[in-house]
Amino acid sequence: MTANEGNWDRIIRVVIGLALGYWGFFQMGGLWGIILGVIGLVLLITGAIGFCPIYSLVGLNTKS
Numbered sequence: 001m002t003a004n005e006g007n008w009d010r011i012i013r014v015v016i017g018l019a020l021g022y023w024g025f026f027q028m029g030g031l032w033g034i035i036l037g038v039i040g041l042v043l044l045i046t047g048a049i050g051f052c053p054i055y056s057l058v059g060l061n062t063k064s
Contacts, residue, residue: 003050006062013047016040 005013017040024036046052055061 001051003063004055004061005047005050005052006064009062010047010050013043017042017044017047 020036020040021044022040024033024038024040027033028036050063052060
């Protein structure tokens, strides 16, 4: 599992992941809140570790 996300990609994922996670879990409620919260967590985790499985499937690499 090699990193396939560049620095800007990781920063954007972490920021959007934090925002979606907070908004989904703490501001919204119900099913849509859970869905947004989970999407935020996925973005946060992939941004933190620097690896995106979808990028691997389609052959993308934003790391220079």
